[in-house]
Amino acid sequence: MSNILCIGAGYVGGPTMAMIAKNCPEHKITVVDINQERIDCWNSDDLPIYEPGLLDVVRLARGRNLFFQTDVAQAITDAEIIFVSVNTPTKMFGEGAGKAADLQFWEKTARDILDNCRKPNVIVVEKSTLPVRTAEAMAKIFQLGKSSTKFSVVSNPEFLAEGTAIEDLTNPDRVLIGGEQNEIGRKAAETVAELYAHWVPRENILLTNVWSSELSKLVANAMLAQRVSSINSISALCERTEADIEEVSKAIGMDTRIGAKFLEASIGFGGSCFSKDILHLSYLCEYYGLPEAADYWASVVHINEWQINRFFQKILHEQFYTLAGKTITMLGFAFKQDTGDTRDSPAIQLCKKLLGEHAKVRIHDPKALENARIDLKEMQGDVSFEEDVYKALEGAHVLALVTQWAEYRELDFERIYNKMVKPAFVFDGRNHLEHEKLFEIGFNVFPLGKVPLKQV
Numbered sequence: 001m002s003n004i005l006c007i008g009a010g011y012v013g014g015p016t017m018a019m020i021a022k023n024c025p026e027h028k029i030t031v032v033d034i035n036q037e038r039i040d041c042w043n044s045d046d047l048p049i050y051e052p053g054l055l056d057v058v059r060l061a062r063g064r065n066l067f068f069q070t071d072v073a074q075a076i077t078d079a080e081i082i083f084v085s086v087n088t089p090t091k092m093f094g095e096g097a098g099k100a101a102d103l104q105f106w107e108k109t110a111r112d113i114l115d116n117c118r119k120p121n122v123i124v125v126e127k128s129t130l131p132v133r134t135a136e137a138m139a140k141i142f143q144l145g146k147s148s149t150k151f152s153v154v155s156n157p158e159f160l161a162e163g164t165a166i167e168d169l170t171n172p173d174r175v176l177i178g179g180e181q182n183e184i185g186r187k188a189a190e191t192v193a194e195l196y197a198h199w200v201p202r203e204n205i206l207l208t209n210v211w212s213s214e215l216s217k218l219v220a221n222a223m224l225a226q227r228v229s230s231i232n233s234i235s236a237l238c239e240r241t242e243a244d245i246e247e248v249s250k251a252i253g254m255d256t257r258i259g260a261k262f263l264e265a266s267i268g269f270g271g272s273c274f275s276k277d278i279l280h281l282s283y284l285c286e287y288y289g290l291p292e293a294a295d296y297w298a299s300v301v302h303i304n305e306w307q308i309n310r311f312f313q314k315i316l317h318e319q320f321y322t323l324a325g326k327t328i329t330m331l332g333f334a335f336k337q338d339t340g341d342t343r344d345s346p347a348i349q350l351c352k353k354l355l356g357e358h359a360k361v362r363i364h365d366p367k368a369l370e371n372a373r374i375d376l377k378e379m380q381g382d383v384s385f386e387e388d389v390y391k392a393l394e395g396a397h398v399l400a401l402v403t404q405w406a407e408y409r410e411l412d413f414e415r416i417y418n419k420m421v422k423p424a425f426v427f428d429g430r431n432h433l434e435h436e437k438l439f440e441i442g443f444n445v446f447p448l449g450k451v452p453l454k455q456v
């Protein structure tokens with residue numbers, strides 16, 4: 001039996017440790033966080049994050065071999081394997097502002113480990129997304145400290161996507177473990193591999209060197225985001241040429257060399273990883289003297305911002321360039337369906353632009369209203385939050401679909417149309433709704449990358 005600790009009980013740490021606890025009942029897993037409120041939620045049935053299927057997994061292991069607490073120092077004392085999944089947001093000040101990773105939480109954690117560990121051998125597993133070479137920096141902090149503990153730093157990036165975390169953790173395409181290329185490093189990587197081997201087939205557990213592992217995480221996200229920006233750029237071309245983006249996505253996705261996933265045009269990608277990781281990648285390229293490569297990756301983020309703005313401009317244009325006093329209802333605020341997470345959601349930018357035009361913005365989201373309130377609390381303007389989707393649309397001039405929640409497809413659009421201001425407009429930022437049906441009801445419908453359906 002090992003004492004396994006995870007520092008950081010967020011979107012990554014919580015679900016990942018719950019899954020390890022479920023599958024490795026012989027090990028004791030403790031998850032710590034400095035945020036008392038978060039830990040209280042993990043200890044209740046009102047989990048701090050919405051993730052389908054997560055509560056069942058937590059319930060199964062909590063109190064058996066899975067524990068949530070706030071005493072970080074005490075928990076470090078007993079730990080033999082320490083996963084670090086604290087936040088590494090984009091740095092907003094000083095050198096590298098707006099691009100580099102802000103490593104203050106991460107470095108504090110390294111120092112906490114150094115000051116409190118008591119076991120002779122400790123494996124530190126880097127789970128946060130960090131720019132390459134930070135495992136090395138972490139190893140240096142440990143070496144320079146006075147601790148008699150022997151540390152081995154392993155990189156084990158997490159590839160789960162929010163909304164499908166449990167499925168992704170249960171059947172991961174691969175588990176990536178980067179270890180130092182010496183005997184201790186290989187042994188440490190193998191120890192971590194053994195945990196996953198409880199439920200992941202061995203051939204899906206990939207052992208690499210530390211830097212390849214770290215870089216692979218950034219590159220995987222950058223490549224996925226690049227596909228979204230690529231298809232979004234083509235959605236604009238479709239709108240000019242009367243080609244249909246869904247037909248184009250299908251046609252190119254059937255080429256097995258391209259593949260069908262991540263080709264859905266959207267208002268823009270969001271989430272805590274994509275922009276942040278691409279900006280890190282771009283910063284790394286710049287740092288290592290590769291400005292052309294840096295520009296190439298940065299352009300993926302630029303296209304994303306452009307796409308969000310394009311969506312806004314379309315609304316503005318169709319409303320005769322005047323939104324002042326008009327009610328715009330945003331359906332969805334989360335960055336994607338099946339999560340309450342709003343980090344970097346395109347909804348935030350859209351809302352800001354609408355409020356800048358003095359529109360009245362009403363927001364509905366089945367799971368993200370609380371986060372939306374926090375995101376918008378400093379924003380000036382007429383913004384309200386509505387739990388009832390029909391009320392949210394009463395008297396609205398525009399329905400702007402931002403998040404592809406399944407329930408939005410099932411709404412009674414006749415009822416909605418009757419209560420909206422006429423002419424009623426739908427702007428579908430996800431091509432999620434049934435456009436022909438809406439048009440027949442009487443809406444003016446503006447999809448992405450398709451010919452709009454206008455009543456006159």
Ligand code: UDX
Nearest residue numbers: 158159160161162262263264266269270271273335336
């Ligand atoms: C991503 C990676 O998929 C995951 O491997 C990594 O661990 C974390 O970052 P996540 O951000 O949770 O996961 O969600 P993801 O499903 O990748 O979607 C990211 C964004 O791209 C969302 O805003 C989504 O709506 C958007 N997207 C995705 C599109 O706009 N079109 C698509 O075709 C796919």
Ligand code: ADP
Nearest residue numbers: 008009010011012013033034035086087105109
């Ligand atoms: P992610 O999506 O990467 O999991 P989150 O922001 O959801 O990111 O989670 C990171 C968690 O790490 C937060 O709950 C935060 O309170 C916690 N955290 C940050 N610094 C520390 C620290 N030094 N010790 C313990 N927990 C920390």
